[in-house]
Amino acid sequence: MKKLIIYLLLSIGFVVMIMPFAWMIVTSFKLPSEVQQWPPKWVSKNFFSTRQVKVETKIGALRTLKGISLSEALSFTSSKDDDQNVLNISVEDDPFYRGKMTLDITGYDYIEKASMDNFSKWIKSLKFPQQFSTESPEKFFEEVFLFYYSGNSPYFKRLNYISNLEAKINNAISGIELVSKFVERRVSDKSEQTRFKDFLNKAMENLITLKEDILKYKAGKSLVLTNDEINELYKLLDSINLVYGGKNELTNIYSTKVVNVISQEKDYIEFYLEVYKYFKRLQVKRVDKPIIAKVMTKNERIALLKENLKRLPESEILNNLIVSEDFDNLPEKFSKKIDSYFLNEYKIETSFLNNLKSLVVTYKNLLIERGVDYEQILKNGSFDDLIDISDKILSDSSSYKIFKAKVESISYELENYKSFLKELILLTDHLDLVRKVYNNSMNSWKIIDAPEFVKAVRVRNGEVIEIELNGIAPIYLSDDNLSTINLSFTFGEIIKNIFQNYVDAWKAAPFGQYYINTVFVATATTVLEVILASMAAYAFSWMNFPGKNALFGLFLATMMVPGEVLLVPNFITISKFGWIDTYYSLIIPWIVSVFAVFLMRQHFLSIPKELFDASKIDGCSHWRFLWQIVVPLSKPVIITGALLKFVGSWNSFLWVLIVTNSDKYRTLPVGLQNFSSDVGTLYNQLMAAATFSVLPVIILFLFTQKYFIKGIARTGLK
Known part of the structure; x- marks a missing residue:
């Protein structure tokens, strides 16, 4: 019974x-919305073969550019990026x-x-309540x-x-109250006074009832009123008669x-309902099949890109x-090639080129807004021809005046500036085209079945x-x-879904560099500490010198000093040496550990003195005795000390954060902060990154646990 209770307690x-580690693993597989789910679940949609995704159809263009480089951003002409023939969901x-x-969509x-x-x-x-474009039905409907x-x-x-409609009704009620105060004084006809007062009272009652009715629409499933609700609101507004049939002062x-307050609101709603009714009446055809598409392989996307x-x-x-055949990040590489061409061809500085690229993009956007086909003008003519046309149509633009002033200033620095600007405009346009083609190709999905009017399907x-x-x-x-849309996955795709957070986390920061830094720093500090601690422990255990015990006691006393107290003096010392943002600052301060010296000394004392006497008779020195006899016999405790040091160095966060400024020298624990910001924390990716960060340490412990147990168990025995 006692054994059963002990085993039960051990199991609990x-x-x-193990529960926190298990929860970390499970969280690393979850979708973003599942992380905050309550009550929490131990499963994720990533494990399922089907999934429903909530979507919303959007009118107009959506900006979906991400990860654009600085060089590309300086050349990016936003006005030309809109695709007019794309349905965005x-x-x-x-x-x-x-x-x-x-x-x-059947x-x-x-x-x-x-x-x-x-x-x-x-x-x-x-009857237009406000101005909308009527150049085409499609443009009109889109704006409305x-x-x-x-x-x-x-x-x-x-x-x-x-809320706005309630405020308008309150204003109308206040208007009735104001008018009611002056009826007896301003309306001379007594019978007219009576009729008007009765009408105002009735209008007041109707408006109060109307307000109570419309407030019910504050609650609803959608953020925007549905067409049925808009119809009902119009009927409520139309049902009350506020127009007085008589005439008085x-x-x-x-x-x-x-x-006018209420009728103006009726006009807005009536206009929308009339437009929507005509819009629906136009659509006389029906879609006969759904759109079914499948993700492309990388080779298929490259073939489409070519x-x-x-x-x-x-x-x-x-x-x-x-x-x-190097198609990865093609727009960025093309942008860098363009920059190299201008730098070499025109012998200019990078900063000069970047300033002009930004200026040219602003100029191009102005021309696009005015409907000028500058590309065709430059291909058929010169930069002067484009400037002549710009002078006529952009004379009122302050941005163009700034551009002209800048052009005049660079004419003194660059002899062939007209040729330069012409090529810059055309090549940055070409970059926009390459970027668009690249993004469209790399985000394309293969159409399995779709209506004949569907040309391509992309997921960005x-x-x-x-x-x-x-x-x-x-x-x-x-x-x-x-x-909603429906998704189905093959077994291989389910596996990829499960580990998607790991892929995203790895790409979110230079974790490859973090891994190299962490392994190098942890290994270096561990090896150097083992060497120095072994020598110090040997001196305190086998060598005799004045004040040995007092000095060892002083060493042990330093363990009582909190590490945080030493941060500032250590940082000042490192700064004086000029070691900030170097490997020296990560390694040198941590190659001596009093605990490791204590651990090894206690074990060294357990080695029989007869071994030392025998080796001394054979002419063995202290140095040889340490490395050929003591260290091999102390393998478990040395491995224990090394493992503790390696884990401590691997998990070091605060010191690394203080003494490093760039990713070049930062380690994994500091890299994990990339997933937290003022906006919030990406817990699923953070847990994924934490998992692949701690995994090497766990594997190392599994292989060295027998030495770890032996080292702890034998420390202090004589």
């Missing part, structure tokens, strides 16, 4: 000790990177293109729906809209303070890169799905409620 203790869920994706209404003539006739019947429903701050955003004031690059204009710089960073359409404006597929 083992579970309690935002992933409102955890990101995904592989699998077979099914977007069930039965969705659409039309290839609306008739401009019919649209022009219909638009004349509308962005304003009302799909923009960053849509007009029909539930809480804002209901206060009717104009009443109309301004009350009627095919797409062939369609770009010829470029000797780009051709040299393509011939080398697992966060945005792009459906490139052929002959259909995206706006006509954006109104249907696509709320």
